[in-house]
Amino acid sequence: MNKMEAKYDFERKYREQVLQCSRCGFCQAVCPVFGSTLRPALNARGKMLLLKEVMDGKIQLDDELIESLFQCTTCASCFENCPSGVNVPDIIKQVRKDMVSIGTCHPAFKGMNEVLKRHTNIYAEDDAEDFGREKNRKAEIVYFVGCVGLYREEESTEATLDLLDRLNVDYTLIDEVCCSGVLEDVGFEINEELARKNIELVFATGAKTLITGCPYCSRTFNNKPQYAELREKGVNVLHISQFLKDFDMGVKTDKKVTYHDPCDLGRHCGIYEEPREIIRKIAPNFVEMAHHHADSLCCGAGGGVRGAYAKNSLAMARRRLQEAEEIDAEVVLTECNSCIHNLSNAKLRRQKFEVYNITRFINELMENK
Amino acid sequence: MAEKIKQALIDIVGENNYTDSLIDMVSYSYDASEYSQRPSCAVWVETVEHVSDILKLANREHVPVVPRGAGTGLTGTATPLNEAIVLDMSRMNEIIKISIEDRLVIVQPGVVYADLEKALAQYGFFFPPDPASGTVCTLGGNVSTNAGGVKGAKYGTTRDYVLGLQVVIPDGRIMRTGSRTMKSVSGYDLTKLFVGSEGTLGVVTEITLKINPKTTAATTSMATFDNLEDAGRAVSQIMYSGIIPSVLEILGHDTIMAINRNTDLDLPEVDAILLAETDGYTTAETDFQMEKIIEVFKKNNAGKIKRAESEEEASDLWAARKSAYAVLSRIKTHVVLEDVTVPMTKIADLLKGIKAISEKHNIIIATYGHAGDGNLHPQFVYDGYDPKQVKSKEAASAELFQLTIDLGGTLTGEHGIGLQKAPFMTLEHDPAAMDVMRGIKRLLDPNNILNPGKMALDE
Numbered sequence: 001m002n003k004m005e006a007k008y009d010f011e012r013k014y015r016e017q018v019l020q021c022s023r024c025g026f027c028q029a030v031c032p033v034f035g036s037t038l039r040p041a042l043n044a045r046g047k048m049l050l051l052k053e054v055m056d057g058k059i060q061l062d063d064e065l066i067e068s069l070f071q072c073t074t075c076a077s078c079f080e081n082c083p084s085g086v087n088v089p090d091i092i093k094q095v096r097k098d099m100v101s102i103g104t105c106h107p108a109f110k111g112m113n114e115v116l117k118r119h120t121n122i123y124a125e126d127d128a129e130d131f132g133r134e135k136n137r138k139a140e141i142v143y144f145v146g147c148v149g150l151y152r153e154e155e156s157t158e159a160t161l162d163l164l165d166r167l168n169v170d171y172t173l174i175d176e177v178c179c180s181g182v183l184e185d186v187g188f189e190i191n192e193e194l195a196r197k198n199i200e201l202v203f204a205t206g207a208k209t210l211i212t213g214c215p216y217c218s219r220t221f222n223n224k225p226q227y228a229e230l231r232e233k234g235v236n237v238l239h240i241s242q243f244l245k246d247f248d249m250g251v252k253t254d255k256k257v258t259y260h261d262p263c264d265l266g267r268h269c270g271i272y273e274e275p276r277e278i279i280r281k282i283a284p285n286f287v288e289m290a291h292h293h294a295d296s297l298c299c300g301a302g303g304g305v306r307g308a309y310a311k312n313s314l315a316m317a318r319r320r321l322q323e324a325e326e327i328d329a330e331v332v333l334t335e336c337n338s339c340i341h342n343l344s345n346a347k348l349r350r351q352k353f354e355v356y357n358i359t360r361f362i363n364e365l366m367e368n369k
Numbered sequence: 370m371a372e373k374i375k376q377a378l379i380d381i382v383g384e385n386n387y388t389d390s391l392i393d394m395v396s397y398s399y400d401a402s403e404y405s406q407r408p409s410c411a412v413w414v415e416t417v418e419h420v421s422d423i424l425k426l427a428n429r430e431h432v433p434v435v436p437r438g439a440g441t442g443l444t445g446t447a448t449p450l451n452e453a454i455v456l457d458m459s460r461m462n463e464i465i466k467i468s469i470e471d472r473l474v475i476v477q478p479g480v481v482y483a484d485l486e487k488a489l490a491q492y493g494f495f496f497p498p499d500p501a502s503g504t505v506c507t508l509g510g511n512v513s514t515n516a517g518g519v520k521g522a523k524y525g526t527t528r529d530y531v532l533g534l535q536v537v538i539p540d541g542r543i544m545r546t547g548s549r550t551m552k553s554v555s556g557y558d559l560t561k562l563f564v565g566s567e568g569t570l571g572v573v574t575e576i577t578l579k580i581n582p583k584t585t586a587a588t589t590s591m592a593t594f595d596n597l598e599d600a601g602r603a604v605s606q607i608m609y610s611g612i613i614p615s616v617l618e619i620l621g622h623d624t625i626m627a628i629n630r631n632t633d634l635d636l637p638e639v640d641a642i643l644l645a646e647t648d649g650y651t652t653a654e655t656d657f658q659m660e661k662i663i664e665v666f667k668k669n670n671a672g673k674i675k676r677a678e679s680e681e682e683a684s685d686l687w688a689a690r691k692s693a694y695a696v697l698s699r700i701k702t703h704v705v706l707e708d709v710t711v712p713m714t715k716i717a718d719l720l721k722g723i724k725a726i727s728e729k730h731n732i733i734i735a736t737y738g739h740a741g742d743g744n745l746h747p748q749f750v751y752d753g754y755d756p757k758q759v760k761s762k763e764a765a766s767a768e769l770f771q772l773t774i775d776l777g778g779t780l781t782g783e784h785g786i787g788l789q790k791a792p793f794m795t796l797e798h799d800p801a802a803m804d805v806m807r808g809i810k811r812l813l814d815p816n817n818i819l820n821p822g823k824m825a826l827d828e
Contacts, residue, residue: 019702019754023401025441029483029504038413038459040440041396050395059391068392083695 008098011055014091018055020084021048027088030077032298033305036315041068044078044088051095061095063104069095070106071312073305074185075263075298092303096187108308109186116191120177121147128175129154131161139172142207143240144198144221146214147178148337156340159360160213160240166366167247171211174201179227181220186304195226202235210237213357215264215271215336222269239265240359241275241335249282251365257283258329259358260320260343261296262336275335278358282365283331289323297323299334301342317346325351333358370409370452374430378412378454381422386413397437397455401502403705403753404445404788408435411455417535417543417574420456424572425541427454427818435820436568438479438510441502443706444787446514446567450822456572458509464488465575473532473549474580478509478573495583497524500783501694509573515565517783522741523613523648524581526783528564535575536563539814549577562809567785568820570813584648587615588655589683590663592671593639597622600641601717603669604740607645608713610661616646617741618690621720623727624697624735624748625689631696634689637673641720643740644690646683693737694748700733703753705762705789709773710744710782722772723747730765732758744782770796786824794825 006012027044028034034043041050047068053059074089082088099105115124129150143164149157164171177198180191202210210230212218218239221227230237259279265271272293280286291297300306300316321343324332332355334340343355356364370389379387388394389410398405409432414420427434433453440447449455462479469492476485482496482503489495499518500506506516512534517526533547547553547560563570594600600619607614620628620642629636636642643666647658659676666674677683698704711719720736723745727734738745747769751758770780770793780790780797795803803825810817810826817827 016702020699022698022704023399024502024698025401025439025505026502028439029481038462039393040457041390041392043396046392046396049399050392053395059395064391067390068396084698085695 008061010051010091010094010098013094015055017086017091018048018051021045021052021086022084023049024083026081026083027078030081030295032073032075032077032300032316032319033071033312036300036312036319042071047072047088047092048086051091061099061102061104066099066104066106069099070109071305071309072303073263073298073300073316074303076267077298080267080294093185096185100187105187106304106308109304112186112304112307113183113188116178116180116183116194120194121151122178122182123147123151125151130173131158133161133173135173135175136201136204137172138206139170140207141169141171141209141211142174142202142205143171144176144210144212144217145173146212146217146337148341149213152341153337156337156357156360157213159363160357163359163363163366166363172205172207174205176201179217179220181216181224182304184224185302190220190224190226192226199227199229202230203233208235210235211240211243212237213240213337215239215262215269216338219264219268239269239271239335241265241271241278244359245274245277249362249366251282251362251369253283253365254285255283255330256285256287256328257331257333258287258289258324258327259292260289260299260332260334260339261292262334262339263296263298263302265336266296267294275358279333282362287327287329289327291323299339299342301338306342313342314346317342318348321346321348321351324353329353331356331361333361335359374426374432375410377426378410378423381426382412382414382419386415397449397457400440400442400445400447402443402445402448402787402789403703404448406448406450407452408449408455409452411457413457413460415460417537420537420572420574421541421543423454423456424537424539424818428539428541428816431816431818433818433821436509436513436572438507439481439502439505441506442510442514442787443784444781444789446785446787446820446823448788459507461574467492469494471549472551472580473577475575475577476508477575478507478512480508482506482508482511489580490583493583494580496530496578497581498527498530508576508578512564512573512576513566513568514785515783517744519616519618519739521739521744521783522617523615528561530579531560531564531576532579533577534560534563534573536571536573538571539816539819543574544571547577551579565785567787567823569810569823569826570819572819584615585650586652586655587646587648587683588652588659588676589644589646589686590659590674590676591686592643592663592666593637593673594641594643594670595639595672596670597640597720598717599670600643601720603643603666603671604716605714606665606669607662610665612647612658612661614645614658614662614741615648616644617739618644619716619738619740619745620644620689620693621723621736623724623733624693624737627700627735628689628692628696631699632692634692636689639672642689644686690737693735697735697748697750700750701752703751705749705766707747707749707766707769708744708782708784709747709769709778709780710742711773711776711778713740713743715776715778716740716743716745718776719745719773719778723769726765726768726772730761732761732765734765739782742782743778767793788823791823791825
């Protein structure tokens, strides 16, 4: 059979996988974008069909496909449930890069890349917050906050830092810049300059442990070649929930508490139990939502969707919160500032529960003790 | 699509519920079959009036209309032909009424099977057909394909539960069929005519379903057979035991081998494995039934027999059956899942025949399925980009259908005819039956606007 030389990297790398999609449509049960829009073109199967037609030469990879291909939170629910094993998030990330390389991109995504060329964070905020702590000092541990925690969920971060203080953890903040991992999701590459700066700042503290508040930063430091030097020089990267699981917090609550698995922590890193271990110790009245662990629903914020398709992103968050309402939760805990941000924004007035990071919740319990 | 039809559709459903954008058109070109064709537009209907107005328009303008649920059909039922308007029914998804006292539910067609299951669970009730695509498929799709699943032998298929329908017929009139009673012989059974009619006679806009109380106990066991005939005989002799298992599944040799090559389940590499489940309200009751079944397995030279002692062990036993589709889907780029059905006494003959066809055409056909009701799933695994393999697959399926009919079976137990089996309709149905079917189609849909090209009705 004559096969034309593949035009795009996605085809070179993922042709077999795209064709492996048997079109069963089972992803419709779990795709958060489909779930909140009921539009099959936005479902994982819809995306794979577009790519199949691109490879078959029936359609062009161009602006008309943006609305589908750029509207994926890369939550990986589809991959988790796909009978044919199609790794949709990886395929989508590659396609976005191909699209960017031919000049086709959602303006919000392009904007993100531009911002990170000129600023140190995705929000183009120039005044770095120090939370009243001395930064860049010698310490055993670096606490890396992440953009959302620095500039959108400051209260949450403040509480996390207070908790670390209460637990006498020897940590320092650094003049961190965006890890820029998110650029890989939205069609671009990690910004080497930003990566270098973070690596140097970490090394300067002498710390051998790097704790992140953001699961995405943790993934980036642990997996991306641009941060390999950290790992090679023995810096252990942990998400805060992994770090805190063995501490005895000495507080308890009777409140009915539930936990939302962030996609970046759960499906992408397999970290399901550590946050639950922490929560169960402080909240015996812990209840799961209808979807949890690998079946958890996405909050709708990932993959650049919150910036580019805000309305649908909030609709996804509302579906998630609906599940918290169904079990009469008083507190919804998670450990990702992006999830906190989107879920808090989506919360309806009638929904009386609080949406917190685990760290903030524990800190408040300690404060009130 | 003519501008005036587009405008008329927008006037009916509103701008936000109309689309002809490329991403939607590509997505609506496909279902879970190997077919595809671009529609001219799609609309998300929200009310029965939307459907009625659209059909009036389409009937007047002679534009084809294809109703669609979740698009999980395997035979091309929802693949639009001839620049059709796709009616996406999935947003008509309200559970209108659950009446436990009357033993029924009333739902809109876009309700997902699993959502109804969830809603009924709190009352200890369920809608039994349990199609494999239950997490995504819609009840409208279940009705239009008469969907079934693993529990068919004991609990039947969708048709056995549909008490009544609201249907919009092609001239736009809204019609009610059936009743909200457990029995009725009032007039022709129009309800059952529409069940399995694949969207060729009308668009279902409301469904009244009988529901069942859910059993609370189950026993599961597995038996291996070195000899296919023994397995076949075991299946048919179970009926003498007086027990109807809630599930009785078979895995053929090629399926077992494929599962072993691609997973670590390490199944015994025998000719066939049978999996049985009995259900009831106490373990004593389900164990009693299972003992009778195991006696039959033993009498028919079963090799290894394993009875699950816990739910966990039961789910381990089911792992092989549940993995079959996924494992086979990963071997090559294309799969086609058939659902030929034969009298239970012919299961061994069908499996042997399939093996011969597979060898003759040098194509992988791995078989598993619902032995309890004679409905098997030969899964063709091939590279659809290789014309030679496509040809082999086509020749092999034609022989499979002939074999099935020769064994006194039917082309389809639960997937429907669609495009895929339309050319074989006349193998199964005599000219008189075809005439009657086509006559009914012409009576209801003289302009052939509803899902044309399916079920060999418009020849």
